[in-house]
Amino acid sequence: QVQLQESGPGLVKPSQTLSLSCSVSGVSISSGTYWWTWLRHHPGMGLEWIGYMHHSGNTNFNPSLKSRVTMSLDTSKNQFSLTLTSVSAADTGVYHCATTCDDGGCFDYWGQGTLVTVSS
Amino acid sequence: QSVLTQPPSASGTPGQRVTISCSGSNSNIGANSVNWYQYLPGTAPKLLIRNNNQRPSGVPDRFSGSKSGISASLAISGLQSEDEADYYCAAWDDRLNGALFGGGTKLTVL
Numbered sequence: 001q002v003q004l005q006e007s008g009p010g011l012v013k014p015s016q017t018l019s020l021s022c023s024v025s026g027v028s029i030s031s032g033t034y035w036w037t038w039l040r041h042h043p044g045m046g047l048e049w050i051g052y053m054h055h056s057g058n059t060n061f062n063p064s065l066k067s068r069v070t071m072s073l074d075t076s077k078n079q080f081s082l083t084l085t086s087v088s089a090a091d092t093g094v095y096h097c098a099t100t101c102d103d104g105g106c107f108d109y110w111g112q113g114t115l116v117t118v119s120s
Numbered sequence: 121q122s123v124l125t126q127p128p129s130a131s132g133t134p135g136q137r138v139t140i141s142c143s144g145s146n147s148n149i150g151a152n153s154v155n156w157y158q159y160l161p162g163t164a165p166k167l168l169i170r171n172n173n174q175r176p177s178g179v180p181d182r183f184s185g186s187k188s189g190i191s192a193s194l195a196i197s198g199l200q201s202e203d204e205a206d207y208y209c210a211a212w213d214d215r216l217n218g219a220l221f222g223g224g225t226k227l228t229v230l
Contacts, residue, residue, distance in 0.1 A: 004164075047159070047208050049219035062218050094161075101170060104212035105219045106155045108176065110164040 002026040002034075004097045004111035012091075012118050018084040022097030022111060029078055030055045035100035036073065036080040037107060042093040052100050053080065087118045124148065124209055124222035131228040137197040140225045142209030144190050148220055152212040154192040156185055159206040159224070168207075169194060196227075204229045 008020035022036070029036060037052040051061035053071040061069045070083040084091060094113040101108045125143040132138040142154060156169040167176050169185035172192065184195045192211075196203055209222040 041159070041161075046224040047157070047165070047210070047221040049210075049221065051218075060218065063216060096165065098165075101155075101167075103153045103155065103171060105152060105210040106167065106170045107157075107165075107210075108167050108170070110166075112162070112164045 002099060002109040004099070004109055006095060006097050006111045006114040008095075008114055008116065010115055010117060012087055012116060013120050014088055014118055015086055018082075018087050018091065018116060018118075020082045020095055020097075020114065020116070021079050022081070024078050024080070028075075029073055029080055030075045032056065034109075036071070037098045037100045038071065038082045038095065039098060039107070040091075040093040040095045041113065042090075048093075050082065050084075050095075089118050092116060092118045123213065123216075123220050124211065126207075126209060126222035126225045128223065129226045129228065131230055132196075132199045133230045134199055134201060136199045137195060138199060138227065139196075140194045140207050140209075140227070142192045142194070142222050144192075144211060144220075146190060147215040148190075148211040148213040149187065149192055150190040151214050154185065154187050155210045156183075156194045157208045157210065158203075159208060161206075165208075199229055201229045203227060 003025045005023045035052040038050040053059045068085045096113040097111045098107040099109040153171045158166045172187040173185045
């Protein structure tokens with residue numbers, strides 16, 4: 001059973017960089033089985049796909065965020081990470097890591113999420 | 121504004137059957153599978169329906185999905201109080217080359 005757990009700072013100042021990690025258990029992130037994914041839930045606005053990364057190095061990001069997003073894998077820790085630069089209040093929300101199924105709109109395993117607030 | 125359109129709210133009494141619609145376009149629902157999620161704030165979203173109408177292991181058969189053209193529906197029969205949650209549809213969009221979600225439907229069990 002794949003389990004995911006997000007971690008990171010709960011508060012980030014505007015214009016700064018947000019960095020989150022997702023610890024994975026139950027499968028090796030280098031197995032090539034899954035696409036490692038980040039999504040977020042905006043308060044009152046719903047879910048938004050941020051993007052995903054594969055162990056092969058292939059990535060795909062939401063065009064609206066692409067210029068500010070970086071993802072990476074740390075195989076030694078069995079973790080993957082999200083970096084979002086130049087944050088604003090619009091980036092406030094609950095960030096979830098997940099795995100993508102065979103269909104790009106299908107996400108089968110999810111972390112519980114971590115709340116990130118962008119505020120000075 | 122979400123590209124996939126869902127009603128903002130739905131409601132029913134225990135035991136009833138409710139349906140939630142999701143409308144898109146030829147580049148998303150019309151071309152790809154629809155997936156449905158149950159979301160309770162503070163918890164991990166749960167995949168309810170994948171590939172339009174398939175239930176992952178552990179999802180009760182009270183939940184069913186269907187798709188026709190550029191629209192899809194989630195049906196919940198034998199409504200229970202524990203079904204009170206937010207429900208989201210999602211599909212890959214070939215034009216965006218990314219995943220899209222509906223705006224979510226808040227289901228209230230009266």
